[in-house]
Amino acid sequence: MEPAIIVHGGAVKFSGEKVGRALEGTKNAASRGYRILIQGRSAIDAVQAAICELENDPTFDAGTGSPLTSEGDIEMDAVIMDGRTLESGAVAAVKNVKNPIVLARMVMENTPHCLLVGQGANQFADEEGVPRISKEKLITEENRNKLLEFKSSYGKAVMNDFSTRDHDTVGAVAIDKDGNIAFGTSTGGITNKRPGRVGDSPLAGIGGYADNKVGGISCTGHGESITRVALAYDIISKMKYANMTIQAAADEALSEMSEKLANAENNFSAGVIGIGKDGVPVYSFKTEQMAWAWARNGKLHNGVNPGDDDVYSVEIDSDSTLIKDD
């Protein structure tokens, strides 16, 4: 199988100066994951590496750069899933860890469970020797201001203008040379969320799914809306039971989501990335923008607006990865 990876840096709309950073960040993450695949390593290793890159980039709402809860805290969610075994690991509402995706993988590999939340997730991190990081290191000035702005504009409201704001959950789907598919998603959630709020992101089956026999999906957008329609497994099901291609399944699921929620009080849209068992990366979004990048066959594609497709050549040698304008 020709290895491939696709990443997203969140859907909805990026404020002007953030567009460039989001393009750069997704490009870096995709090339980091692609390098691992080209070295012959697994899809799950590539997903983890790509998401670490996005978590460490303060541009995105995951890891460093996570938005603040209504109490000014940082609570993060992440999941990783192995399409070979259907095993997943996830953490939700976890604090003070730099890379929640690494902790999610530890849940998968070192416990009989697939989801640990809150204090229990932090207790597990301590047992595994994961270093604690202060929340100040995870908070950006931009996110501190966003919370203040929300508080002054809306008081207790949280979702009022979701559709016009940044929302930069990150995710990745990869397929390796052996045809194994993995997905991962990581997020700090949404600004002014209640303590303990969990969206779709860390939930295998809702915010993403991976099955070697079908494909892999990672979602981004308004978590509560995605949960209503079980978006990831809905796409997987359209492929399994209605014989749709992954592109058609993703497009149709997102359209149906908009129709189903047309009369809902909070009606927000979403975006998805995916790789079918044929190994071809796809993406689809109903939001104004979604930052994405994918790499396959030595080429890297990157975009954020509908119709975007910047193409680069990727050269990997033992010391470095070179991305060149095509």
Added chain:
Amino acid sequence: MEPAIIVHGGAVKFSGEKVGRALEGTKNAASRGYRILIQGRSAIDAVQAAICELENDPTFDAGTGSPLTSEGDIEMDAVIMDGRTLESGAVAAVKNVKNPIVLARMVMENTPHCLLVGQGANQFADEEGVPRISKEKLITEENRNKLLEFKSSYGKAVMNDFSTRDHDTVGAVAIDKDGNIAFGTSTGGITNKRPGRVGDSPLAGIGGYADNKVGGISCTGHGESITRVALAYDIISKMKYANMTIQAAADEALSEMSEKLANAENNFSAGVIGIGKDGVPVYSFKTEQMAWAWARNGKLHNGVNPGDDDVYSVEIDSDSTLIKDD
């Protein structure tokens, strides 16, 4: 629409003397929910009432009677979903509340979120004025002994003999006179679970789902195994995209789950209850037993072993509900 409700009191295997209590408890819960439906109230009210009955019955692993975590604590999960709007509310790893299902409904109705976990869920309960209950009131002697037994037999192991043990998550699915479908599930999880462990139960789309246009499902069994296959939405998808009946979809999804996980380290099975949009209750289980009861057309059906079908007449007047041997 002819109103109907079906409840379960958990899958796997009940120890001898518990069979009678499980039959009685599910019968009581189904008749309590059915009474509400006959009075013309909503499916979601019926689901909530039936699950409160099961949570309050120490026979079942939800609310009072929840199993203990590895630290001797009680952490509970619950979800409720309205098939009319696809809205859901859920809590996970919540402590010191008598009826987690009531709190789950408050999340749905009083917040913009659909899942609150850990301390955040308890903080929300406090804000809503939900009375705190000491964990001692939720712990039964039987469950205290079970933890001691697990600790002495297995040390840190948690799942080793899951398939031969009680596992009594509770759930309900109802359809009301207007054709609205709702589902709910509530659980204390599994004995000796890690603090913060969450299974499939509180996750709409995984442990259950309700959509007026398709049907409602509530699952029970080994949470980590159910999560791997997104069991509830898999059944919903077979109905939506493969035109299967709810009975055929449930049977096939459970069979496929066994096949998919045949080589998995922890390969445990599950059971489900459901009501399709035609209003007929169904159940299916691959475990040795599952306690279930359903009511429709003035009759109540009840069983625990494969092939069981005890039938009663239900007479409801303004003061009382009478269940008579048929």
